[in-house]
Amino acid sequence: KQISTFLMQNKRHFLIPASQVATVQVDNSLTHAFMVLSKLGYSRIPVVRDDAKFAGELSMPMITEQMLKLDEIDTSCLDQMTVADVMDETVNTVNNPYDLEEIMHLLVDDNFLPVVSEAQDFVGIITRREMMKSLNFLAHN
Amino acid sequence: KQISTFLMQNKRHFLIPASQVATVQVDNSLTHAFMVLSKLGYSRIPVVRDDAKFAGELSMPMITEQMLKLDEIDTSCLDQMTVADVMDETVNTVNNPYDLEEIMHLLVDDNFLPVVSEAQDFVGIITRREMMKSLNFLAHN
Numbered sequence: 380k381q382i383s384t385f386l387m388q389n390k391r392h393f394l395i396p397a398s399q400v401a402t403v404q405v406d407n408s409l410t411h412a413f414m415v416l417s418k419l420g421y422s423r424i425p426v427v428r429d430d431a432k433f434a435g436e437l438s439m440p441m442i443t444e445q446m447l448k449l450d451e452i453d454t455s456c457l458d459q460m461t462v463a464d465v466m467d468e469t470v471n472t473v474n475n476p477y478d479l480e481e482i483m484h485l486l487v488d489d490n491f492l493p494v495v496s497e498a499q500d501f502v503g504i505i506t507r508r509e510m511m512k513s514l515n516f517l518a519h520n
Numbered sequence: 521k522q523i524s525t526f527l528m529q530n531k532r533h534f535l536i537p538a539s540q541v542a543t544v545q546v547d548n549s550l551t552h553a554f555m556v557l558s559k560l561g562y563s564r565i566p567v568v569r570d571d572a573k574f575a576g577e578l579s580m581p582m583i584t585e586q587m588l589k590l591d592e593i594d595t596s597c598l599d600q601m602t603v604a605d606v607m608d609e610t611v612n613t614v615n616n617p618y619d620l621e622e623i624m625h626l627l628v629d630d631n632f633l634p635v636v637s638e639a640q641d642f643v644g645i646i647t648r649r650e651m652m653k654s655l656n657f658l659a660h661n
């Protein structure tokens with residue numbers, strides 16, 4: 380209870396706004412998505428449709444799995460496939476970035492949580508790093 | 521202070537022992553390492569030498585960067601390169617899995633922490649998930 384109250388005072392620091400979040404589009408080719416993930420270095424990023432609606436998440440293994448169909452590395456299929464063909468559409472999301480109990484619970488199993496409005500607008504993400512920073516500060520004070 | 525005391529009581533749950541941690545060897549080919557990372561789905565894993573000494577960490581971007589040298593996907597170089605050629609040897613490690621203050625501080629920037637003895641033996645890892653589970657329990661009690 381004390382932790383929630385303290386964290387509530389710092390709530391404005393949790394949300395990383397959509398403008399600062401790397402994403403890919405549902406209709407991007409897997410070749411393009413592969414290059415984006417490789418150069419950015421993030422292990423998993425949100426996928427959007429029509430530029431601003433949340434659609435799911437994409438990780439590198441979802442793409443490399445397509446390259447290893449015959450147990451040798453073949454990249455030729457990537458041009459014909461899109462992010463929509465492999466993305467994860469079943470991910471947990473939150474629509475209230477201030478519901479810390481739910482957020483702390485979900486961050487046990489997820490590296491980050493997409494914040495999505497009722498109308499499916501992609502608002503931003505909440506990361507384990509932001510939560511750990513706050514909990515660290517709390518533990519020292 | 522209260523948090524550290526509480527967490528200390530649960531300390532036996534933090535360390536994931538080396539036997540349960542997926543790793544690659546310094547001399548594995550990048551083709552082999554690519555397949556291991558793709559099939560396991562972990563974004564980053566420890567690298568060991570002589571089977572049991574900690575050597576560094578390997579992530580998929582370290583491998584895919586080699587495939588994108590000419591801005592198109594070329595996998596032919598992977599057979600001739602080893603994990604040692606691309607791994608990250610500068611990672612934070614801890615040798616005391618019960619120094620919670622240091623662990624909480626380092627888990628702000630790292631997804632997991634390798635636990636390594638003075639003699640460089642790879643003992644296991646401490647993950648953000650394990651820390652989040654404990655902090656979640658603390659917040660509810």
Ligand SMILES: Nc1ncnc2c1ncn2[C@@H]1O[C@@H]2COP(=O)(O)O[C@H]3[C@@H](O)[C@H](n4cnc5c(N)ncnc54)O[C@@H]3COP(=O)(O)O[C@H]2[C@H]1O
Nearest residue numbers: 399400401421422423424490491506507508563629630631
């Ligand atoms: N370019 C960078 N600069 C500084 N530190 C970096 C970094 N890339 C990774 N890290 C560190 O590594 C952690 C794991 O990153 P990962 O990409 O696996 O996992 C990330 C990634 O999947 C996603 N993510 C974070 N920031 C993002 C962004 N701006 N755009 C898209 N996805 C993001 O959220 C996950 C958790 O992020 P979190 O910050 O908690 O945790 C990050 C952060 O502590």
Ligand SMILES: Nc1ncnc2c1ncn2[C@@H]1O[C@@H]2COP(=O)(O)O[C@H]3[C@@H](O)[C@H](n4cnc5c(N)ncnc54)O[C@@H]3COP(=O)(O)O[C@H]2[C@H]1O
Nearest residue numbers: 422488489490540541542562563564565631632647648649
């Ligand atoms: N097979 C699986 N089963 C259940 N949940 C899974 C999973 N793979 C990933 N996750 C979930 O996704 C988080 C991020 O995984 P990631 O592979 O990016 O990042 C992982 C990975 O780089 C490494 N890691 C965790 N367990 C490992 C293991 N057994 N062997 C090697 N590396 C491991 O530590 C990082 C943080 O792990 P953490 O558990 O905190 O956080 C994990 C966990 O909550």
